[in-house]
Amino acid sequence: MADGRTSGPSSGESLLYLTDEQLRQGIEAMFFAYRGFTADPDRILGDLTYGRAHHRAVHFINRAPGTTVNNLLHILGVTKQSLNRVLRKLMEDGLVESRVGTSDKRERHLHLTDEGRNLEARLSDAQRARMRAAFRDAGPEAVAGFRTVLEAMMDTEMQRTYTKLKESGA
Amino acid sequence: MADGRTSGPSSGESLLYLTDEQLRQGIEAMFFAYRGFTADPDRILGDLTYGRAHHRAVHFINRAPGTTVNNLLHILGVTKQSLNRVLRKLMEDGLVESRVGTSDKRERHLHLTDEGRNLEARLSDAQRARMRAAFRDAGPEAVAGFRTVLEAMMDTEMQRTYTKLKESGA
DNA sequence: CAGTTTATGTCAGCCTTGTTGACATTCCAA
DNA sequence: TTGGAATGTCAACAAGGCTGACATAAACTG
Numbered sequence: 001m002a003d004g005r006t007s008g009p010s011s012g013e014s015l016l017y018l019t020d021e022q023l024r025q026g027i028e029a030m031f032f033a034y035r036g037f038t039a040d041p042d043r044i045l046g047d048l049t050y051g052r053a054h055h056r057a058v059h060f061i062n063r064a065p066g067t068t069v070n071n072l073l074h075i076l077g078v079t080k081q082s083l084n085r086v087l088r089k090l091m092e093d094g095l096v097e098s099r100v101g102t103s104d105k106r107e108r109h110l111h112l113t114d115e116g117r118n119l120e121a122r123l124s125d126a127q128r129a130r131m132r133a134a135f136r137d138a139g140p141e142a143v144a145g146f147r148t149v150l151e152a153m154m155d156t157e158m159q160r161t162y163t164k165l166k167e168s169g170a
Numbered sequence: 171m172a173d174g175r176t177s178g179p180s181s182g183e184s185l186l187y188l189t190d191e192q193l194r195q196g197i198e199a200m201f202f203a204y205r206g207f208t209a210d211p212d213r214i215l216g217d218l219t220y221g222r223a224h225h226r227a228v229h230f231i232n233r234a235p236g237t238t239v240n241n242l243l244h245i246l247g248v249t250k251q252s253l254n255r256v257l258r259k260l261m262e263d264g265l266v267e268s269r270v271g272t273s274d275k276r277e278r279h280l281h282l283t284d285e286g287r288n289l290e291a292r293l294s295d296a297q298r299a300r301m302r303a304a305f306r307d308a309g310p311e312a313v314a315g316f317r318t319v320l321e322a323m324m325d326t327e328m329q330r331t332y333t334k335l336k337e338s339g340a
Numbered sequence: 341c342a343g344t345t346t347a348t349g350t351c352a353g354c355c356t357t358g359t360t361g362a363c364a365t366t367c368c369a370a
Numbered sequence: 371t372t373g374g375a376a377t378g379t380c381a382a383c384a385a386g387g388c389t390g391a392c393a394t395a396a397a398c399t400g
Contacts, residue, residue: 017310023298024233025336026305026317027207031226032328033320034204035247037197051356056201063194070376077205082358084378106367106376128193134322135196138315140187145308145315147196150203152304158202166195221385240347252387254349276347276396345398355388361381368375 040126053078053086055123058112061096062120063165066109068101075161095119210296223248223256225293228282231266232290233335236279238271245331265289 041055060075073083090096095116101107112120135143151159211225230245243253260266265286271277282290305313
């Protein structure tokens, strides 16, 4: 498996993109691209007292207003203690508010305030600008392929989460 | 810019993939896919006393044996203090060795030991297995698009680094 | 040769963000 | 009414980023 060729039926040129070298290039592309992906929001956050974790929280609260804490921590894949620290700060600073659930009063439903939406927009705009430029440069077919591979790379549970979010969107 | 449509000339259906909603889906796909991308090595590393930072160092030393410390920290995009902590541990544990340069004796050239190559292979095999499955599921055209978009998403300096590595490879 | 720059290593301290474990509160449901 | 689920909070810890300061050796430059 580490001998320079892919395992499985190597039936020739149609599988050339599955050589270990090609896979390694994919891995490295992923590594460098993710740096670019987060670079612009990180720059904005650097000036504030927030980090990437706050960005993620704000993003998904904006995406699914009224989401519960439990739901959010499943999406983010962190512990409630980690998330709580982030949410507490965002609430203290008046970017997020939590409303006690009506049907189930144990649940807290999370919403962005105007100020929260403001920060979210700043961060999203920066990140979208880069994504837009990349999509424009690459063209629609490349974009379709990009999304296909990324979806195939997710764990099945993440895929479900991602699809649910996607469908709730547009 | 945050009003649901992309800026620029919206000349219709050919640019549909540039709507803010499409861009947001790309952003979320990137987020979830990166989690999948690192999940398998992270599981292996969790049992050991190493983290993602050690994985990255070992990966790039394997990729470019004899690389200098300075070169490595440019690739990784961290400070020498951060990298040094990681390298020191890897050297103490006998996974990496540094050799004084011949032409320039200030430089240290980094190499993996057999044990280091061993760990690298374990981590790479896991990561490649997922990448291989994703590539197989998605097909060659999607893979080409995937790489095109990722390259367009990098900062220009990272692009140069990535290309250089890529060419030094196969 | 003297002085400067470069490459590296190291110490100390700080921050963010992840983790566990323990424990309290609230409230739904059997 | 009691068990369990959802939430919040405290404490402690670790990884892995960061900055600043300083030391050493080697290379380069005037």
